[in-house]
Amino acid sequence: MTTVAAVDVGGTAIKYGLLRGDVLEPEPEIPTPLRGPDTAEEVVDVVAQALADLRRRSDFEAVGLVVPGYVDAERGVAIRSENLGWRDVPFRDQLAERVGLPVAFGHDVRAGALAEARLGAARGLRDVLVVPIGTGIAAGLVIDGRLHERPGPFGEIGHLDAGHERRCVCGRTGCLEAIASAAAISRAYVEQTGHPATAAEVAARVGEGDPAASLIWQEAVEALAATLAPCITLLAPGAVVIGGGLARAGDLLLRPLRRALERHTPVEVELRPAALGTHAGCTGAGLLALDLLRAAEPA
Amino acid sequence: MTTVAAVDVGGTAIKYGLLRGDVLEPEPEIPTPLRGPDTAEEVVDVVAQALADLRRRSDFEAVGLVVPGYVDAERGVAIRSENLGWRDVPFRDQLAERVGLPVAFGHDVRAGALAEARLGAARGLRDVLVVPIGTGIAAGLVIDGRLHERPGPFGEIGHLDAGHERRCVCGRTGCLEAIASAAAISRAYVEQTGHPATAAEVAARVGEGDPAASLIWQEAVEALAATLAPCITLLAPGAVVIGGGLARAGDLLLRPLRRALERHTPVEVELRPAALGTHAGCTGAGLLALDLLRAAEPA
Numbered sequence: 197m198t199t200v201a202a203v204d205v206g207g208t209a210i211k212y213g214l215l216r217g218d219v220l221e222p223e224p225e226i227p228t229p230l231r232g233p234d235t236a237e238e239v240v241d242v243v244a245q246a247l248a249d250l251r252r253r254s255d256f257e258a259v260g261l262v263v264p265g266y267v268d269a270e271r272g273v274a275i276r277s278e279n280l281g282w283r284d285v286p287f288r289d290q291l292a293e294r295v296g297l298p299v300a301f302g303h304d305v306r307a308g309a310l311a312e313a314r315l316g317a318a319r320g321l322r323d324v325l326v327v328p329i330g331t332g333i334a335a336g337l338v339i340d341g342r343l344h345e346r347p348g349p350f351g352e353i354g355h356l357d358a359g360h361e362r363r364c365v366c367g368r369t370g371c372l373e374a375i376a377s378a379a380a381i382s383r384a385y386v387e388q389t390g391h392p393a394t395a396a397e398v399a400a401r402v403g404e405g406d407p408a409a410s411l412i413w414q415e416a417v418e419a420l421a422a423t424l425a426p427c428i429t430l431l432a433p434g435a436v437v438i439g440g441g442l443a444r445a446g447d448l449l450l451r452p453l454r455r456a457l458e459r460h461t462p463v464e465v466e467l468r469p470a471a472l473g474t475h476a477g478c479t480g481a482g483l484l485a486l487d488l489l490r491a492a493e494p495a
Numbered sequence: 496m497t498t499v500a501a502v503d504v505g506g507t508a509i510k511y512g513l514l515r516g517d518v519l520e521p522e523p524e525i526p527t528p529l530r531g532p533d534t535a536e537e538v539v540d541v542v543a544q545a546l547a548d549l550r551r552r553s554d555f556e557a558v559g560l561v562v563p564g565y566v567d568a569e570r571g572v573a574i575r576s577e578n579l580g581w582r583d584v585p586f587r588d589q590l591a592e593r594v595g596l597p598v599a600f601g602h603d604v605r606a607g608a609l610a611e612a613r614l615g616a617a618r619g620l621r622d623v624l625v626v627p628i629g630t631g632i633a634a635g636l637v638i639d640g641r642l643h644e645r646p647g648p649f650g651e652i653g654h655l656d657a658g659h660e661r662r663c664v665c666g667r668t669g670c671l672e673a674i675a676s677a678a679a680i681s682r683a684y685v686e687q688t689g690h691p692a693t694a695a696e697v698a699a700r701v702g703e704g705d706p707a708a709s710l711i712w713q714e715a716v717e718a719l720a721a722t723l724a725p726c727i728t729l730l731a732p733g734a735v736v737i738g739g740g741l742a743r744a745g746d747l748l749l750r751p752l753r754r755a756l757e758r759h760t761p762v763e764v765e766l767r768p769a770a771l772g773t774h775a776g777c778t779g780a781g782l783l784a785l786d787l788l789r790a791a792e793p794a
Contacts, residue, residue, distance in 0.1 A: 325729075335729055337729055339638060344638070344729075346731045348731065350728060350762050351729060353725060355760075356724055356728055356759060357721070423725050425655055426652060426722050426723070427725050427729050429650070429654075430624075430634055430726050432645045432649035460655060460656045461654075463647075463648055463649050463651075
C-alpha cells in the first residue's frame with residue numbers, strides 16, 4: 197500500500213498526517229505562523245520540519261500540500277492569499293527541495309472536493325459539486341472523476357452577487373457569503389435581535405419558530421439556491437455535497453435548500469452533507485500526492 | 496480526409512450535408528415533418544432518404560445526427576421533445592439500420608457548442624461555455640476539449656428562475672428566457688410601446704436612446720449576467736460564446752453583458768460572438784460522427 201504525507205495549510209492551523217491507502221492518520225495540528233512578510237518562508241520551514249520528524253517514524257513516498265487563496269496548481273505556485281498575505285510563492289518546488297520527495301500542490305477547497313468525491317459523501321459518483329459553507333463560501337468541482345483545476349481566481353462563488361445590500365469582508369456589497377455564510381447568519385441574528393447566536397443556534401431557533409431566525413435562514417437558503425442552480429443546470433452533477441460549519445445544521449439546511457432548488461432549476465440533484473469534516477482538505481492533499489506518484493509510473 | 500454526413504433536426508427544418516475535414520457542405524434544407532404521432536418515424540424516413548440520395552453523389556463513412564429536447568447521447572435515445580412531440584425514440588439504432596453506417600447521436604445545442612469550440616469562435620480554447628439566445632436560451636459546455644454530455648434534462652439554463660413575474664412558454668413564471676430571449680425582448684417591446692419590433696430592432700433603438708428599449712435590454716442583460724456568473728465563477732472557461740439570433744446585436748449585447756459580468760463575478764472571462772451561425776449544430780453533428788470513427792480506430 198502506498199503511503200504519502202498530506203499537509204493542509206489553513207489560516208490558523210496546519211493540519212498534516214499520513215495517508216495510507218484510503219485512510220488519513222492525522223498528527224496534532226501546528227499553529228500557522230502569524231501573518232508577516234516571511235509567512236510563506238516560515239510555513240515551508242515548519243512543514244519541512246514536521247515532515248522530517250514524521251519521516252523518522254514512518255516512511256512515505258511523496259507529499260501533498262494544499263493552501264488557501266488563489267493557486268496555480270499546474271505551476272505549483274500560490275498566487276495570492278489575502279488571509280496569509282503572500283503572493284507568487286513557488287511552494288511546490290521550495291518544499292520538494294527541502295524534503296527531497298515529489299510534492300503535489302493544490303488548493304485546499306478543491307482538494308477537499310476531490311476527497312469527498314473519491315472517499316467521502318460522493319464516493320463513486322462521476323460528477324460532484326462540493327460547497328463548503330463556513331466563514332466564507334467556496335466550491336470545488338469534480339467532473340468525470342477529475343478535479344476541475346485551473347490557474348487563478350475561480351471557484352470563489354462566495355463573492356458572486358446575490359442582490360442584497362449587505363457589506364462583504366471583501367469590500368464589495370451583495371456577495372453571497374455576506375448573506376449565506378455561517379458567519380453572516382450569526383452576524384445578522386445578533387444585529388436583528390441583540391442576542392448573539394452561532395449559525396447552528398440560529399438553525400435550531402428556526403425549528404422553534406423564531407421569526408427573526410426563520411427570515412435570516414430563508415434568505416440564506418434562497419441566495420444559495422439562486423447561486424447553485426445555474427451550476428447544477430449546466431453540469432447535472434450526481435450530487436451537491438454541502439460542507440463546512442453550516443452543514444452541521446443537517447436537514448434544517450438541506451431540506452429547505454432542496455425545496456428552493458426545485459423551484460430554481462428543472463434539473464434534479466441529490467444534496468448530501470459532507471462526510472470528511474475538517475480533514476477533507478488534508479485527505480485531498482494526500483490524494484493529490486497519490487495521483488502524482490501514479491502519473492509518474494510507467495504506463 | 497475523412498468525410499461524414501451530418502444531420503441537424505430542428506423544429507421547422509432539417510439541415511444536413513457533408514463534413515469534409517473541417518468544412519461543412521450544406522445541402523438544401525428539408526422541412527421537418529409536421530408534429531404528429533409518427534413524427535419520429537417520418538424524420539427517420541426523410542433523413543434516411545436524403546442520406547441515400549447524398550450517398551449516390553458522394554461517399555461518406557459515418558453519420559452524425561442531432562435533435563432538440565432531452566437526449567441520452569450515450570444510449571442514442573431522444574428522451575423527449577416538447578416541440579416535436581416524441582418520447583424515448585432510439586434514433587441512433589433506427590437510422591444506423593436504415594443507412595448501414597455507424598451513427599453518432601447527440602443534442603443540437605451541445606453539438607453546436609462542440610463545433611464552436613473546435614472550429615468556430617473558441618477554436619483552440621480548453622474550456623468553453625456556448626450560449627445560444629434565440630426563441631429560447633440554452634447552454635453547451637466543452638471542458639478540456641470534451642463535450643460535457645449527460646443523460647436527461649440539463650443545459651436548459653433558459654428555465655432557471657430569474658426572479659421576475661413574467662410567464663414563460665413552459666408554464667412557469669420567472670424563467671430566464673421569459674425575460675432575456677430574443678422572443679421575450681421583442682414581446683416586451685410591443686407590450687410596452689404598442690410597436691412591433693424584433694430583438695435586433697430593439698437593440699438598435701437602445702443605441703438611439705429609446706427609453707423602453709433601454710429598460711428591456713438592461714433587464715435582459717442583467718438576468719443573463721446573473722445566470723452566467725455562477726457558471727463562469729465555478730468553471731473559469733477560456734471564453735463564453737454567445738450565439739443565436741440575439742448575438743447578431745454584436746457589441747450592443749456583448750458590451751453591457753461584459754460590464755454586468757464584471758459586477759457579478761470576480762472571474763474574468765472573454766465574451767465572443769458565435770462564428771458558425773445556424774450551421775453550428777449541423778457541423779457539430781459531423782464532429783460527433785468523426786469522433787465516433789476515431790474512437791473505433793485501433794489505438
